[in-house]
Amino acid sequence: MESTIYKIILFAGLAAIGNAIFVFGQRSSSVSSNPFLFMSGAITLSALMFIVAAFLSDNNETTDYLKQNSWPIIVSAIGLFLTFIGFYLMYSRVGAHTYTVYAVLSILTTSVFVGMVIFREAFNAYHVASIGLAILSVFFYGYGQLKMAN
Numbered sequence: 001m002e003s004t005i006y007k008i009i010l011f012a013g014l015a016a017i018g019n020a021i022f023v024f025g026q027r028s029s030s031v032s033s034n035p036f037l038f039m040s041g042a043i044t045l046s047a048l049m050f051i052v053a054a055f056l057s058d059n060n061e062t063t064d065y066l067k068q069n070s071w072p073i074i075v076s077a078i079g080l081f082l083t084f085i086g087f088y089l090m091y092s093r094v095g096a097h098t099y100t101v102y103a104v105l106s107i108l109t110t111s112v113f114v115g116m117v118i119f120r121e122a123f124n125a126y127h128v129a130s131i132g133l134a135i136l137s138v139f140f141y142g143y144g145q146l147k148m149a150n
Helices: 002-028 035-056 062-068 070-093 096-118 125-149
Strands: none
Touching: 002 035, 002 070, 002 096, 035 070, 062 070, 070 096, 096 125
């Protein structure tokens, strides 16, 4: 179990750093009336990086894998599209400070709905408490924003 927590922290940390770099790039760009321009460029370049990485990796089972996983790939592509458009609109129209709200909604939709409900992943009272505290953080965040506005 101890090595698992290190892997979780390492992988989550990698994703968090990538997300921070993404937000930095997004917030550094000028706002466009077309929310698809920035994302199209970023996603195209990212896809090219993935293609290069895929060719540098083991390719023995590429065709079979793509055939067996075409439906999950399509579903995930739709999810990435919605995520990136939501990020663009959130960061360009409101700001990076809104990430707290996204994080909590992500916990509810991903950890609870996808993990616990759909895939029946195990959870305990500590997980429930952490979800409650995450929801509470949005209320504190909103209260903080209200105090700043006054």
